[in-house]
Amino acid sequence: MTDQDTARPTDHDSPWKEALEYYFQEFTQLLFPAIHDEVDWSRGYTPMDKELQQITADAESGRRHADKLIKVQARDGAETWVLIHVEVQGEPEDPFAERMYTYQYRLRDRYGIDVVSLAVLADTRSSFRPMCYRYARWGCELSFTFPTAKLIDWEERWAELEASANVFALVVMAQIRAKRLRQGGTRRDAKVALIRLLYQRGYGREQILRLFHIIDWMIQLPKGLEREFLETVYAIEEENHMPYINTAERLGRQEGFQKGLQEGRQEGRQEGRQEGRQEGRQEAARDTAINLLKLGVLPDEQIAQVTGLPLDEVKALHPDPSH
Known part of the structure; x- marks a missing residue:
């Protein structure tokens, strides 16, 4: 690679x-x-x-x-x-x-x-x-x-790392995988396994986001596999009812909107949405909004900010028609 x-x-x-x-x-x-x-x-x-x-x-x-x-x-x-x-x-x-x-x-x-x-x-x-x-x-x-x-x-104590309550065990596992694995598909599978383990440990939102960032940076993937990885992360979040990673926004960033991001986070999101409509990422943003609405833990305004969807569109997706 x-x-x-x-x-x-x-x-x-x-x-x-x-x-x-x-x-x-x-x-x-x-x-x-x-x-x-x-x-x-x-x-x-x-x-x-x-x-x-x-x-x-x-x-x-x-x-x-x-x-x-x-x-x-x-x-x-x-x-x-x-x-x-x-x-x-x-x-x-x-x-x-x-x-x-x-x-x-x-x-x-x-x-x-x-x-x-x-x-x-x-x-x-x-x-x-x-x-x-x-x-x-x-x-x-x-x-x-x-x-x-x-x-x-x-490596000989891998099971011990997997069972460890120490958060740094995930960092060690990520570094070992990053150094040992070279093929994109194998790296993707190893990265997914670590992210799944991260969500299963019951950490809070801030802890998950920080560790996700560290693991994501250590185990880098070919661009062609990044979308598949993020879609898998989204599925893991659904399983664990923890919608922390903004999949639609990350896909937009990974597709090369660096110029927009440098000019401002909001502008970068807008460019990501425009390109995302061509690639089907709008559907992922709507799915994220629907799941957040079902959980009922965030107001509509914050869901709109997280997903990058217009507020009116978020309200239209609300499961409660009288909302």
């Missing part, structure tokens, strides 16, 4: 950073349980993106990994910064361990605070497992070790 086949650029940086920022506690609980137990989670945690940027400003541009710096409070009361490197795309890099050490000492030197460096390796080369950086010459020796989580190790 080439970059031209996908609806978005192959940049896995953003979904990982989003997942780590929202689910950092769950991330450590799943992948680094010993470290999770040392943190006082009642004090919360704080992303330190600005501080990380200051020490990585001269790093090689276009690197294929994500970095995240988080401030937490240890159970003993000490303030600790946690640096996470996530290898998310491309071949393993020999300088990886040295880069881990470089970021570690730069942070300690600049801010004078304890830094715990964690490495998450999402590549598929089982032999690539950097855990330390060593340097020695003429009696001068340095050794720096760091905990590492290799995501493909979870």
Whole structure:
């Protein structure tokens, strides 16, 4: 699958950073349980993106990994910064361990605070497992070790991930599928399975939308399969009575209305509807409106906004003729 086949650029940086920022506690609980137990989670945690940027400003541009710096409070009361490197795309890099050490000492030197460096390796080369950086010459020796989580190790524990109540298990499964599966149909089936699992877990609307966004970004599909995927998502929503994903709007966006979206969300919807009438997407919008009206959880005005249908048309679809 080439970059031209996908609806978005192959940049896995953003979904990982989003997942780590929202689910950092769950991330450590799943992948680094010993470290999770040392943190006082009642004090919360704080992303330190600005501080990380200051020490990585001269790093090689276009690197294929994500970095995240988080401030937490240890159970003993000490303030600790946690640096996470996530290898998310491309071949393993020999300088990886040295880069881990470089970021570690730069942070300690600049801010004078304890830094715990964690490495998450999402590549598929089982032999690539950097855990330390060593340097020695003429009696001068340095050794720096760091905990590492290799995501493909979870393939043997897939059933455990599927049964896990930890939301980050879905992120791990999505990343593994994204790296392992190359054929469009296979990727689509795997993506549908994860979305189905997402809806079956009983999460609230905000949680579902956030995780859907992360999974959707990680497992990208050829444009030709995107429509079929979204139609399946709509069917899953009907089964679970959770009409959260605006199928008609997403289809319009996936069909290439980027210019309209840049000029404004409303204009983008209008272009999507115009093209959608030619492709039959208007029917999908009406089906969404009908199901929302049956549920009776949203006013007509909000349904019109969600589906992109005119308010008069929504009222005409109302199951109660006297409405």
